[in-house]
Amino acid sequence: xxxxxxxxxxxxxxxxxxxxxxxxxxxxxxxxxxxxxxxxxxxxxxxxxxxxxxxxxxxxxxxxxxxxxxxxxxxxxxxxxxxxxxxxxxxxxxxxxxxxxxxxxxxxxxx
Amino acid sequence: xxxxxxxxxxxxxxxxxxxxxxxxxxxxxxxxxxxxxxxxxxxxxxxxxxxxxxxxxxxxxxxxxxxxxxxxxxxxxxxxxxxxxxxxxxxxxxxxxxxxxxxxxxxxxxxx
Numbered sequence: 001x002x003x004x005x006x007x008x009x010x011x012x013x014x015x016x017x018x019x020x021x022x023x024x025x026x027x028x029x030x031x032x033x034x035x036x037x038x039x040x041x042x043x044x045x046x047x048x049x050x051x052x053x054x055x056x057x058x059x060x061x062x063x064x065x066x067x068x069x070x071x072x073x074x075x076x077x078x079x080x081x082x083x084x085x086x087x088x089x090x091x092x093x094x095x096x097x098x099x100x101x102x103x104x105x106x107x108x109x110x111x
Numbered sequence: 112x113x114x115x116x117x118x119x120x121x122x123x124x125x126x127x128x129x130x131x132x133x134x135x136x137x138x139x140x141x142x143x144x145x146x147x148x149x150x151x152x153x154x155x156x157x158x159x160x161x162x163x164x165x166x167x168x169x170x171x172x173x174x175x176x177x178x179x180x181x182x183x184x185x186x187x188x189x190x191x192x193x194x195x196x197x198x199x200x201x202x203x204x205x206x207x208x209x210x211x212x213x214x215x216x217x218x219x220x221x222x223x
Binding site: 034041042043044045046049093094098099100101102103104 | 113115144153154156159167169201202203209210211212213214215216217
């Protein structure tokens with residue numbers, strides 16, 4: 001599986017935008033970029049995924065670099081409930097049955 | 112609420128006990144998964160079931176025995192566990208193994 005690199009931790013102020021980076025320089029052409037998050041004492045929760053184009057949903061936006069070697073998850077207005085570990089995962093739907101989780105980024109939101 | 116429920120939420124067991132973890136999904140999905148999350152380690156996939164057949168077993172010791180009686184239910188039977196098996200056990204489901212996975216809240220297991 002292609003590997004992703006994320007900062008261990010980030011801080012944000014409440015009601016400000018948050019940009020969570022992910023590097024994946026060995027991404028293959030068929031890998032989708034997935035983001036999940038895990039709130040304290042809960043299971044992981046799907047956030048968003050994309051292949052080449054930027055994606056938006058009610059939770060977040062995903063900005064994908066033109067060469068696809070990096071991506072950024074954008075939370076437009078962070079709330080205290082967004083404090084979680086955010087995981088960036090590459091997955092080829094044609095071959096991978098599993099999600100391979102790394103260590104993720106621990107996001108702290110300051111009031 | 113993700114549509115995936117797990118019971119019990121917490122479990123303490125001795126090394127000679129037998130217990131079972133239960134997972135139920137209300138999403139009409141055809142694939143179900145068991146993951147293990149140990150302290151300070153990434154989630155590790157244990158088992159994958161698709162249409163009630165086991166399609167993946169990630170070198171999990173035989174003291175963990177999965178069972179999938181139908182597409183809505185998944186069990187993990189535990190027998191003679193070790194203290195290092197203490198972890199959060201997470202169940203997930205998806206429409207099929209290539210689709211987005213939805214996780215339950217997990218069972219926090221402590222083996223004494």
